[in-house]
Amino acid sequence: MLYLIPTPIGNLEDITLRALRLLQEVDFILAEDTRKSGVLLKHYQISKPLQSYHLHNEHQVVERVVQKIAQGQKAALITDAGTPAISDPGFLLVRACVEAGIEVQCLAGATAFVPALVQSALPSDRFVFEGFLPPKKGRQTRLGQILQQSYTTVLYESPHRLLKTLQQLIDLGANNRQIAVCRELSKLHEETFRGNIEEALAHFQAKDSIKGEIVLVLGAEKKIRNSQQELEEDDFEA
Known part of the structure; x- marks a missing residue:
C-alpha cells in the first residue's frame, strides 16, 4: 500500500x-x-x-x-x-x-490553492489550476494564454518572482484585472491582498521584502467570462 x-x-x-x-x-x-x-x-x-x-x-x-x-x-x-x-x-x-x-x-487534507481560491472573493464555481509558471522560457506566452481563459485561474509563485509576474501581467494589458494575492497561508503573518493587478503591484512594491509561499488567484475578464456563459447557455438550450 x-x-x-x-x-x-x-x-x-x-x-x-x-x-x-x-x-x-x-x-x-x-x-x-x-x-x-x-x-x-x-x-x-x-x-x-x-x-x-x-x-x-x-x-x-x-x-x-x-x-x-x-x-x-x-x-x-x-x-x-x-x-x-x-x-x-x-x-x-x-x-x-x-x-x-x-x-x-x-488522504484528504491541506493544499494551498483551495483556501486561496475560496477566500479570494473571485468566482470559484469553475477554475483553472496552472501551478507554477515557467521560470524563464515560455513564461510570457503562458501568461498571455492564461489571460484568454474564461475562468478564474490559480497560480503558485515564489516571493522573488512576484513583482515580475505582476509587471508582466500589466505589460500584457491586464492592469485592471482583479486578483487576490495570498501569502503565508495559515501562518502567523498570513496576508490576502484583493484588488486589481496595478494596485497589487503598488502594494507589494511598497514592502521592504516579500516572504513566504504565494498563491495568485486571477479573475477572468468579464467580457470573456460572459461570452463563455452565453455559449454554455446556448449549448444547454440546444
Whole structure:
C-alpha cells in the first residue's frame, strides 16, 4: 500500500487524525526534504525511517520503492507542505505503483490553492489550476494564454518572482484585472491582498521584502467570462 498524505502548509495543527495514525503505522516515509518533514514528525512524536524523494532523484528512487512495497511494506509519501503530486513530486511513483498492481490511497487534507481560491472573493464555481509558471522560457506566452481563459485561474509563485509576474501581467494589458494575492497561508503573518493587478503591484512594491509561499488567484475578464456563459447557455438550450 502507498498512502499519499497531505501535510500542513503552515500551521502544524492542520493535519488530520487519520494522517497522524497512518504515519505511525507505515513501515517507511518518503519525504521531499527529510529535514523539514523531520520537524513535523518530531512535533507529533512520530519515529519512522525517512527516505528522500524529490524532483531530482525520483526517477532513480521509484523502482526501489515499488519493490519494497510489493514485498509487503506500507509506505507514506509526504511533501514539504500540502498534498503530494500537486506541484510536487509524486506522479511517477503513483503511476509505477498502479502499474505494479499496488493500491494507492490519497488522504484528504491541506493544499494551498483551495483556501486561496475560496477566500479570494473571485468566482470559484469553475477554475483553472496552472501551478507554477515557467521560470524563464515560455513564461510570457503562458501568461498571455492564461489571460484568454474564461475562468478564474490559480497560480503558485515564489516571493522573488512576484513583482515580475505582476509587471508582466500589466505589460500584457491586464492592469485592471482583479486578483487576490495570498501569502503565508495559515501562518502567523498570513496576508490576502484583493484588488486589481496595478494596485497589487503598488502594494507589494511598497514592502521592504516579500516572504513566504504565494498563491495568485486571477479573475477572468468579464467580457470573456460572459461570452463563455452565453455559449454554455446556448449549448444547454440546444
